[in-house]
Amino acid sequence: MLRSVRSLLGRKDLSKGSPDMPEEPGDIDCPKPDVATYVVGDIHGRADLLELLLSLIDAHIGGTATSDPHLVFVGDYIDHGPDSAETLARLRELTRDFASSVVCLMGNHERMMLDFLADPATRGPRWLREGGAATLWSFRIDAEPILASGRPEDFREAARRLEGAMPEGLRDWLAGLPLSWRSGNLWAVHAGADPAHPMDAQSSRVLLWGHPEFEAVPRADGSWIAYGHTEMERPVYEDGRIALDTGAWRTGRLTACALRPDGQHDFLQT
Numbered sequence: 001m002l003r004s005v006r007s008l009l010g011r012k013d014l015s016k017g018s019p020d021m022p023e024e025p026g027d028i029d030c031p032k033p034d035v036a037t038y039v040v041g042d043i044h045g046r047a048d049l050l051e052l053l054l055s056l057i058d059a060h061i062g063g064t065a066t067s068d069p070h071l072v073f074v075g076d077y078i079d080h081g082p083d084s085a086e087t088l089a090r091l092r093e094l095t096r097d098f099a100s101s102v103v104c105l106m107g108n109h110e111r112m113m114l115d116f117l118a119d120p121a122t123r124g125p126r127w128l129r130e131g132g133a134a135t136l137w138s139f140r141i142d143a144e145p146i147l148a149s150g151r152p153e154d155f156r157e158a159a160r161r162l163e164g165a166m167p168e169g170l171r172d173w174l175a176g177l178p179l180s181w182r183s184g185n186l187w188a189v190h191a192g193a194d195p196a197h198p199m200d201a202q203s204s205r206v207l208l209w210g211h212p213e214f215e216a217v218p219r220a221d222g223s224w225i226a227y228g229h230t231e232m233e234r235p236v237y238e239d240g241r242i243a244l245d246t247g248a249w250r251t252g253r254l255t256a257c258a259l260r261p262d263g264q265h266d267f268l269q270t
Contacts, residue, residue, distance in 0.1 A: 034183045035068050064258075133147065140165065
């Protein structure tokens with residue numbers, strides 16, 4: 001498997017996206033990040049697809065002579081698929097080796113895992129039913145007896161075992177993941193945003209779980225939002241929204257969008 005993103009090597013001093021919005025009205029009809037940006041949809045425990053997509057991104061960077069690229073993951077790295085532990089290790093490695101150019105956002109599934117660790121008896125049943133059982137299995141913990149018994153002490157024991165199986169610092173890394181990222185008029189979040197509020201005034205719940213009007217009401221501030229969370233048959237690029245969750249864990253299609261400062265974009269997909 002590809003163990004490095006070759007086109008990012010040697011680019012450890014990449015500048016972060018500017019917080020300033022474009023000033024010209026004509027600049028808001030398409031996403032124009034300050035730097036070339038690759039935004040990746042929900043992985044859900046498919047480490048194999050992550051490696052394949054990294055190779056596609058690497059080839060795209062080379063083929064388009066892209067300079068100073070950023071790589072942004074929109075969350076939901078765990079659950080459902082078979083390789084949550086490996087996926088987390090790989091993403092943590094990327095953010096360590098390319099700290100100035102690779103960003104991992106928090107998804108609602110990472111939030112559920114953290115909530116389980118903090119309050120296993122209360123939060124455990126829901127998380128395990130919504131894909132967490134696969135994550136426990138990736139850390140060599142069998143969730144079936146826990147779900148079958150339903151006893152609070154079994155969920156607490158599972159949380160202790162998970163904590164012990166996680167590499168040192170992983171829980172803190174997960175807890176410190178940001179909820180949004182911005183470059184130019186492009187934002188990346190996990191689930192969406194409330195169109196009635198500025199992007200810098202969104203609640204964490206909306207960013208992690210979405211908003212009922214997000215896909216129905218276009219924003220009026222010129223922001224484009226790349227996001228995952230809601231499974232789509234194919235990626236969507238319209239009305240200020242770039243939907244990237246194509247159900248990789250069950251379809252085998254992990255999707256990224258390559259966005260350039262000149263407003264051009266390409267979709268990449270396994």
